[in-house]
Amino acid sequence: MKTTNLGYPRIGSKRELKKALEQYWSGNTTIEALLDTAKAIRKENWLLQKEQGIDLIPSNDFSLYDQVLDLSTTLGCIPERYQALANNPSFSSYDLYFAMARGIQKDGIDITAMEMTKWFDTNYHYIVPEFTKEQVFKVSAGKIINEYKEALSLDIKTKPVLIGPVSFLLLGKEKEDGFHRIDLLERLLPAYENILQQLSDIEAEYVQFDEPYLALDLSEKEQRAIHQTYANFVSKFPNLKITVANYFDCFGANIDTALALPVHTLHLDLVRCPLQLDDILESNKLNSYTHLSLGVVDGRNVWKNNFEESLKLIQKAVDHLGGDRILIAPSCSLLHSPCDLDLETKEENLSGEIKQWLAFAKQKLEEVATLKSLANKENLSENLEKLRKNSEVHAYKKTAGLIHNQKVKQRVSSLTQKDDQRKSPFPVRQRLQKEALDLPLFPTTTIGSFPQTKEVRSWRANFKKGNLSAEEYNTLLEKETQETIEFQERTGLDVLVHGEFERNDMVEYFGEQLNGFAFTSFGWVQSYGSRCVKPPIIYGDVSREAPMTVKWSAFAQSLTKKPVKGMLTGPVTILQWSFVRNDQPRSETCTQIALAIRDEVVDLEKAGLKVIQIDEPAIREGLPLRKEDWNTYLDWAIKAFRISASGVNDETQIHTHMCYSEFNDIISNIADMDADVITIECSRSQMELLDVFATFKYPNEIGPGVYDIHSPRVPERAEMVALMEKAAKQIPTEQLWINPDCGLKTRHWPETREALIEMVAAARECREKK
Ligand code: GLN
Numbered sequence: 001m002k003t004t005n006l007g008y009p010r011i012g013s014k015r016e017l018k019k020a021l022e023q024y025w026s027g028n029t030t031i032e033a034l035l036d037t038a039k040a041i042r043k044e045n046w047l048l049q050k051e052q053g054i055d056l057i058p059s060n061d062f063s064l065y066d067q068v069l070d071l072s073t074t075l076g077c078i079p080e081r082y083q084a085l086a087n088n089p090s091f092s093s094y095d096l097y098f099a100m101a102r103g104i105q106k107d108g109i110d111i112t113a114m115e116m117t118k119w120f121d122t123n124y125h126y127i128v129p130e131f132t133k134e135q136v137f138k139v140s141a142g143k144i145i146n147e148y149k150e151a152l153s154l155d156i157k158t159k160p161v162l163i164g165p166v167s168f169l170l171l172g173k174e175k176e177d178g179f180h181r182i183d184l185l186e187r188l189l190p191a192y193e194n195i196l197q198q199l200s201d202i203e204a205e206y207v208q209f210d211e212p213y214l215a216l217d218l219s220e221k222e223q224r225a226i227h228q229t230y231a232n233f234v235s236k237f238p239n240l241k242i243t244v245a246n247y248f249d250c251f252g253a254n255i256d257t258a259l260a261l262p263v264h265t266l267h268l269d270l271v272r273c274p275l276q277l278d279d280i281l282e283s284n285k286l287n288s289y290t291h292l293s294l295g296v297v298d299g300r301n302v303w304k305n306n307f308e309e310s311l312k313l314i315q316k317a318v319d320h321l322g323g324d325r326i327l328i329a330p331s332c333s334l335l336h337s338p339c340d341l342d343l344e345t346k347e348e349n350l351s352g353e354i355k356q357w358l359a360f361a362k363q364k365l366e367e368v369a370t371l372k373s374l375a376n377k378e379n380l381s382e383n384l385e386k387l388r389k390n391s392e393v394h395a396y397k398k399t400a401g402l403i404h405n406q407k408v409k410q411r412v413s414s415l416t417q418k419d420d421q422r423k424s425p426f427p428v429r430q431r432l433q434k435e436a437l438d439l440p441l442f443p444t445t446t447i448g449s450f451p452q453t454k455e456v457r458s459w460r461a462n463f464k465k466g467n468l469s470a471e472e473y474n475t476l477l478e479k480e481t482q483e484t485i486e487f488q489e490r491t492g493l494d495v496l497v498h499g500e501f502e503r504n505d506m507v508e509y510f511g512e513q514l515n516g517f518a519f520t521s522f523g524w525v526q527s528y529g530s531r532c533v534k535p536p537i538i539y540g541d542v543s544r545e546a547p548m549t550v551k552w553s554a555f556a557q558s559l560t561k562k563p564v565k566g567m568l569t570g571p572v573t574i575l576q577w578s579f580v581r582n583d584q585p586r587s588e589t590c591t592q593i594a595l596a597i598r599d600e601v602v603d604l605e606k607a608g609l610k611v612i613q614i615d616e617p618a619i620r621e622g623l624p625l626r627k628e629d630w631n632t633y634l635d636w637a638i639k640a641f642r643i644s645a646s647g648v649n650d651e652t653q654i655h656t657h658m659c660y661s662e663f664n665d666i667i668s669n670i671a672d673m674d675a676d677v678i679t680i681e682c683s684r685s686q687m688e689l690l691d692v693f694a695t696f697k698y699p700n701e702i703g704p705g706v707y708d709i710h711s712p713r714v715p716e717r718a719e720m721v722a723l724m725e726k727a728a729k730q731i732p733t734e735q736l737w738i739n740p741d742c743g744l745k746t747r748h749w750p751e752t753r754e755a756l757i758e759m760v761a762a763a764r765e766c767r768e769k770k
């Protein structure tokens, strides 16, 4: 039996890579300094994995920006628009690489970045490969070979990791018509073979190919492509021990394809899909020589492994195949885990009691090694003690007072249908709200946040450091809020917002005030490039201790006669952007959050707020990988939103906001949310994405964003009027609102002022034209 790892976080346990990248990008350091940091991180990671007892340690899992972009450059997939850069001797290969990742504007050169999108159902974003019909692949495998040699000099024979050819093609995008990217396989395989040849020349023994598309439903052609690829590799490189890794879900309908692969090892995600092990073992379809890599340690969440449960799975596999054909592994690359729990020393952030339930990347490796020796019955006395302790921790977890709150559980179980329904149907509410709010046609509003200026952020930092008293901090925020209300009144907006200056982040702000949430000091996870997020950890039943936002919303409302919109983050988004407990279904945790938000909504209403927005930008990203699982998710997710929104009277207007507008396949679920008003991103698609609302005859009100907030550009009035005229052709005017695409927190004040003045003027023009 062996231990293996699929990939290790590369950002550095204290985000050393992030800092080095940003220094380099800002021109403060040389490329050598950046490369030194990168090398030091690799070394530390390799040695750490060795020390933790990992037999097959990955290489080429490191990246300066993104592993998919690395492979694009390795295979010579450089889009045409970068060729000038590639051929220009004054730009290095690193300049080219970062230009592809981030775009470049320098010395008269102006090239946009490649597109970025989410890596399956994680919060990691990769750079989308671009393919042309006559795509030529040209290998430069320096990174792969050098990293292998670098580890070898530390006396570690690594297992190079590559994204498999089929997944690489499917991750990309056709940049011209007339072909499907999977048709490029014939051209692509020789390039991969070239890399395998180079690896075998330096006597690499193992290679791991990630083919996470096996967790999605592949067409027959794609299944054949998988088979052809690996049959080909194995026959040409019989000495390489090839692993095909699948993760994030089971093989599903691809199972026969996967089991027929003549490869050395198949990796399974047994955290997402423990039941597939039985299917595989009982099918007897596995080749007699194929090993199974059992992904029993969760690579995507922060919880300590349950050894008893993992050992049951391992034992079953050993009984069928024998220990020699088994590897123990994390479920997927540890890229998605924070680095090291040992760094968490601040008891006030993460108490010892909570820490006993957690494991980050480094600890997960130790778990993998312990599981192997437990399964092998090595070091019996020491290991049995570890097993006993582990069982104790998990037994205690079942009743721990810190986790379990009977009141919350009872409240969830006593929910009835009327709790997720507004008192009256929308047409009745709409009439009552019209009377209560007295808004013009094409009412104007914003999405919530106003610029989080350097000053605002420095106040928060100084308050946290103790350099500002609570009173001083409050006074500054009050002043900023007041000025923002005054600006909105002056400008003539119809529904005002307080500006969200008191908030750091739209989830953290709520998590910090809710029971059941904990925060780490160093629990960073790479989101893309140098960007990291530090998701809260939901460890226990969620409840609200006291009102969370009422003070600021009520304060803002006290300054104006115009309606102020209360601002909340919705239950699905809070869930989606956190590490979620795994001892109960996600739906249960989501419902608990929904009830906490519901209480806040009711309190805002009591405090005199007539409009309340519950943001749900993450509903879409919560969709499961396989379509057949969508409905189950959407049922509980939409219901959670409705629970949060349904405690108020008909006169109170509930808004929701989403930062996108691809609703084609979920429009009926979005309509089911029954928000009185939904604001969405629309300007970049020139309102085209509104089509689906029109076709569906979406019954409630909509604010299709009229300008893009991602750029400082001030939109022209005529542009916005034209967009609204387009919208009005699709949606009855009585249903339309005018607002920007999203919150304004990343913008500066000058362009914000100008843009909103123009937007209000555009609304007036629309009204006059009616
Ligand atoms: N109310 C939030 C804001 O304006 C919404 C942000 C979001 O949807 N991502 O900042």
Ligand code: ZN
Pocket (backbone or CB within 6 Å): 447, 617, 657, 658, 659, 660, 741, 742, 743
């Ligand atoms: Zn948004």
